[in-house]
Amino acid sequence: AEKKGRVEFRDVTFKYPGAEAPVLSNISFTAEPGKTLAIIGSTGAGKTTLVSLLPRLYDVASGDVLLDGVPVTEMDASEITSRVSAVPQKPYLFSGTIEHNLRFGKPDATDEELWDALETAQAKGFVEEKSSGLNRRIAQGGTNVSGGQRQRLSIARALVTKPNVYLFDDSFSALDVATDARLRKALKGKTKDATVIIVAQRVSTIADADEILVLDNGRIVDRGTHDELLETSPTYQEIVES
Numbered sequence: 001a002e003k004k005g006r007v008e009f010r011d012v013t014f015k016y017p018g019a020e021a022p023v024l025s026n027i028s029f030t031a032e033p034g035k036t037l038a039i040i041g042s043t044g045a046g047k048t049t050l051v052s053l054l055p056r057l058y059d060v061a062s063g064d065v066l067l068d069g070v071p072v073t074e075m076d077a078s079e080i081t082s083r084v085s086a087v088p089q090k091p092y093l094f095s096g097t098i099e100h101n102l103r104f105g106k107p108d109a110t111d112e113e114l115w116d117a118l119e120t121a122q123a124k125g126f127v128e129e130k131s132s133g134l135n136r137r138i139a140q141g142g143t144n145v146s147g148g149q150r151q152r153l154s155i156a157r158a159l160v161t162k163p164n165v166y167l168f169d170d171s172f173s174a175l176d177v178a179t180d181a182r183l184r185k186a187l188k189g190k191t192k193d194a195t196v197i198i199v200a201q202r203v204s205t206i207a208d209a210d211e212i213l214v215l216d217n218g219r220i221v222d223r224g225t226h227d228e229l230l231e232t233s234p235t236y237q238e239i240v241e242s
């Protein structure tokens with residue numbers, strides 16, 4: 001069967017409700033199952049806004065956002081949630097156990113699936129280190145967990161769902177370079193059939209992506225592989241050197 005999770009943005013322009021100027025203009029791209037699409041650009045470029053349009057945190061007024069050819073505006077929330085897992089830039093944990101947090105998108109997941117996701121997300125050691133294990137309690141707002149641990153638990157939660165599309169919004173930035181590299185390697189094996197979209201700050205996080213979109217001021221100014229962009233994109237070169 002054909003792999004699912006093809007994401008297409010067709011000439012998307014987006015304004016926040018009540019705002020005058022669009023924060024995204026004429027965005028068009030396709031992200032294919034089995035491939036990784038990366039989005040890079042300076043702060044305020046519109047990266048988080050862009051990835052929030054697929055799970056319909058906002059709906060576009062102009063253009064189309066399609067999942068396997070169907071506009072997401074024609075899908076209901078439960079369908080989108082089961083097919084698209086988004087790891088937000090500021091991940092949230094619920095007060096409750098780690099298990100409760102991990103099962104959020106898939107209540108019937110087995111313990112084995114939870115541990116498998118934790119291992120991929122490089123969070124297994126952190127959960128094993130206390131005897132309470134999966135029953136360890138997370139405080140309200142996840143305040144008893146560090147930023148990097150919160151990111152990794154949030155990544156594990158996304159993996160448990162086994163969606164067609166993963167959105168990682170700056171999900172690797174709180175990790176040291178070695179953990180980042182380990183996590184992405186493990187992730188590659190687990191997301192082979194899915195579409196992976198990664199928003200990143202560090203070029204090292206996305207250098208092996210199949211395609212990179214360079215976003216500047218709400219527009220895609222350049223696109224290509226890391227090697228192509230090094231040759232052709234002054235904006236990308238600036239990010240590499242920063």
Ligand code: CTP
Pocket residue numbers: 016019023041042043044045046047048049050089
């Ligand atoms: N913005 C807004 N209302 C919101 C969220 C964002 O008006 N609810 C604006 C921001 O002020 C910014 C633009 O939309 O001018 C793009 O924001 P965002 O998509 O969050 O930019 P990122 O590229 O994600 O920035 P960062 O790298 O800092 O995460």
Ligand code: MG
Pocket residue numbers: 047048049089169170
């Ligand atoms: Mg952002």
